[in-house]
Amino acid sequence: xxxxxxxxxxxxxxxxxxxxxxxxxxxxxxxxxxxxxxxxxxxxxxxxxxxxxxxxxxxxxxxxxxxxxxxxxxxxxxxxxxxxxxxxxxxxxxxxxxxxxxxxxxxxxxxxxxxxxxxxxxxxxxxxxxxxxxxxxxxxxxxxxxxxxxxxxxxxxxxxxxxxxxxxxxxxxxxxxxxxxxxxxxxxxxxxxxxxxxxxxxxxxxxxxxxxxxxxxxxxxxxxxxxxxxxxxxxxxxxxxxxxxxxxxxxxxxxxxxxxxxxxxxxxxxxxxxxxxxxxxxxxxxxxxxxxxxxxxxxxxxxxxxxxxxxxxxxxxxxxxxxxxxxxxxxxxxxxxxxxxxxxxxxxxxxxxxxxxxxxxxx
Numbered sequence: 463x464x465x466x467x468x469x470x471x472x473x474x475x476x477x478x479x480x481x482x483x484x485x486x487x488x489x490x491x492x493x494x495x496x497x498x499x500x501x502x503x504x505x506x507x508x509x510x511x512x513x514x515x516x517x518x519x520x521x522x523x524x525x526x527x528x529x530x531x532x533x534x535x536x537x538x539x540x541x542x543x544x545x546x547x548x549x550x551x552x553x554x555x556x557x558x559x560x561x562x563x564x565x566x567x568x569x570x571x572x573x574x575x576x577x578x579x580x581x582x583x584x585x586x587x588x589x590x591x592x593x594x595x596x597x598x599x600x601x602x603x604x605x606x607x608x609x610x611x612x613x614x615x616x617x618x619x620x621x622x623x624x625x626x627x628x629x630x631x632x633x634x635x636x637x638x639x640x641x642x643x644x645x646x647x648x649x650x651x652x653x654x655x656x657x658x659x660x661x662x663x664x665x666x667x668x669x670x671x672x673x674x675x676x677x678x679x680x681x682x683x684x685x686x687x688x689x690x691x692x693x694x695x696x697x698x699x700x701x702x703x704x705x706x707x708x709x710x711x712x713x714x715x716x717x718x719x720x721x722x723x724x725x726x727x728x729x730x731x732x733x734x735x736x737x738x739x740x741x742x743x744x745x746x747x748x749x750x751x752x753x754x755x756x757x758x759x760x761x762x763x764x765x766x767x768x769x770x771x772x773x774x775x776x777x778x779x780x781x782x783x784x785x786x787x788x789x790x791x792x793x794x795x796x797x798x799x800x801x802x803x804x805x806x807x808x809x810x811x812x813x814x815x816x817x818x819x820x821x822x823x824x825x
Contacts, residue, residue: 464486464575466482467479467482467483467486467573467575467584468575468576468577468582468583468584469533469584470533470534470582470583470584471533472500472510472512472531472533475498475500475514475531476498477494477495477496477497477498478495480495480498480514480516480529481494481495483572483573483586484525484526484529484572486573487572487573487586489524489525489526489572490522490525491522491524491525493518493519493520493521493522493525494518494519495516495517495518495519496517496518496519497516497517498514498515498516498517499514499515500512500513500514500515500531501513501515503530504716508535508540508541508543508544508549508719508792508793509532509533509534509535509540509544509549509550509553509717509719510532510533510534510535510536511530511531511532511533512530512531512533513528513529513530513531513589513591514528514529514530514531515527515528516528516529526572526588526589527589528589528591529572529586529587529588529589530569530586530587530588530589530590531584531585531586531587532553532584532585532587533583533584533585534550534581534582534583535793535794537793537794539792539793539794540792540793540794543792543793544581544719545581547720547792548632549719549720550576550581550583550719551576551578551581551583551632552632552633552718552719552720552721552722553583553585553717553718553719553721554574554575554576554583554585555576555632555633556718556721557571557574557585557587557718558571558574559630560633560692560721561718563620563621564616564617564620564621564692565616565617565619565620565761566613566614566616566617566715567613567616567706567711567713567714567715568714568715568716568718569587569588569589569590569714569716570587570588571585571586571587572586572587572588573585573586590703590706590707590711590714591706591707592707592708593703593704593705593706593707593708593714594703594704594705595703595704596698596699596700596701596702596703596704597699597700598698598699598700598736598737598802598805598806599798599801599802599805600699601699601736601737601738601739602699602737602738603738604738604742604746604750606704607733607734607737607738607750608750608753609704609712609713610697610702610713610733610737611730611733611750611753611754611757612712612753612754612757613702613712613713613715614694614697614726614729614730614733614754614757615726615754615757615758615760615761616757616761617691617692617694617715617726617729618691618692618693618726618729618758618763619691619757619758619761619762619763620761621691621692622689622691622726622758622762622763622766623689623690623691624690624691627690627691627692627723628690628723630723633692633721633722633723634722634723635722635723643678644675644678644679644682648674648675648678648788649675651787651788651791652671652672652674652675652787654791655671655787655790655791656668656671658790658791659790659800659804659807662804663804663807663808664808664811666811666815667807667808667811667812667815670783670811670814670815670820671783671787671807671811673820673824674780674783674784674787676823676824677780677820677823677824678780678784680823680824681777681778681780681823687725688725688726688727688770688774688778689725689726689766690723690724690725691723691724691725691726692721692723693721693722693723693724693725693726693728693729694715694718694720694721694729695720695721695722695724695728695729695732695781695785696717696719696720696732696785697715697729697732697733698732698733698736698737698785698806699733699737700717700802701715701716701717702714702715702716703716724778725774725777725778726758726774727751727754727771727774727775727777727778728774728778728779728781730750730751730754730775731775731776731778731779731781731782731813732779732781732782732785732810734747734750734813735779735781735782735806735809735810735812735813736782736786736805736806736808736809736810740809740812740813743813744816747816748772751768751771751772751775752768754771755768755771755772758771775817776817776818776819776822777819777822777823778819779810779813779814779817779819780810780814780819780820780823781810782806782807782809782810782813782814783807783810783811783814784810785806785810786803786804786805786806786807786808786809786810787803787807789803789806790803790807
């Protein structure tokens with residue numbers, strides 16, 4: 463850890479600090495940052511992000527004009543959630559250790575520092591603008607969905623079936639952690655979720671939520687696990703940008719706080735559960751999964767046929783429900799948050815019902 467570059471409060475970022483940071487990252491030569499202005503950006507739930515506009519003491523054509531900084535959430539509940547669920551250490555470690563080993567497009571990290579004893583952290587990322595921000599509440603087109611699934615394959619394929627992933631302490635979820643979540647935290651969260659959204663979510667979907675604890679335990683105990691890979695775990699529209707850097711790249715993925723080891727098909731199912739209109743999903747779902755599978759094969763995945771991919775997609779279409787329910791009770795409550803979590807949960811429940819997902823795990 464570089465203590466001089468650990469600045470968990472954006473107010474501590476001044477021109478001298480930014481000059482040191484950019485020089486260490488190798489993106490600034492002899493010029494100095496003489497002024498910077500910041501503005502809040504994004505819809506982050508457990509982290510606060512700002513865009514910094516930079517002024518230099520003389521012409522520096524190759525130096526960034528803007529960068530994006532990410533810091534611990536100011537809201538105490540959101541900050542506590544970030545620490546309790548190892549979200550901050552996961553994201554910083556992803557940029558430090560894993561980003562270069564996968565093919566999905568992400569911003570380059572210019573600073574990635576964290577104090578594990580306090581969870582204070584600082585991320586300074588390249589600015590991907592101009593870009594088109596994904597919007598979970600508005601959904602996306604089929605074309606955007608295909609782009610997202612292509613990027614999902616770019617994440618999953620390079621580390622497909624890589625046993626070393628489960629040896630990375632900050633990345634792999636341990637059985638004790640999962641058991642604690644399912645047996646202790648999740649039932650209480652489900653109870654609070656039902657009380658908060660009673661009358662707002664369909665009764666048949668509330669009934670599916672009740673099945674989550676037993677289903678997650680069955681998934682944990684399953685012996686026929688799919689090939690494991692790097693899983694984003696919060697792969698949804700609010701966390702992606704399209705046509706980044708003025709169209710230089712078709713898409714980039716942000717917010718790696720939930721990255722873990724898991725089934726790649728889970729990311730695909732989660733994205734489609736609330737990323738596109740349910741009727742559109744039903745009409746095109748199998749073809750979209752076929753496109754994702756073809757992208758995996760194009761990137762070198764072998765011995766994983768479409769039937770296995772479709773089965774895994776159906777089996778692990780519980781993630782959208784879990785994320786909607788769990789996230790709603792883990793961060794500061796807002797009007798947009800309520801709308802977002804209801805859409806995520808409703809979309810996940812509708813998808814699981816359509817795919818008969820729970821039949822794989824319950825008798």
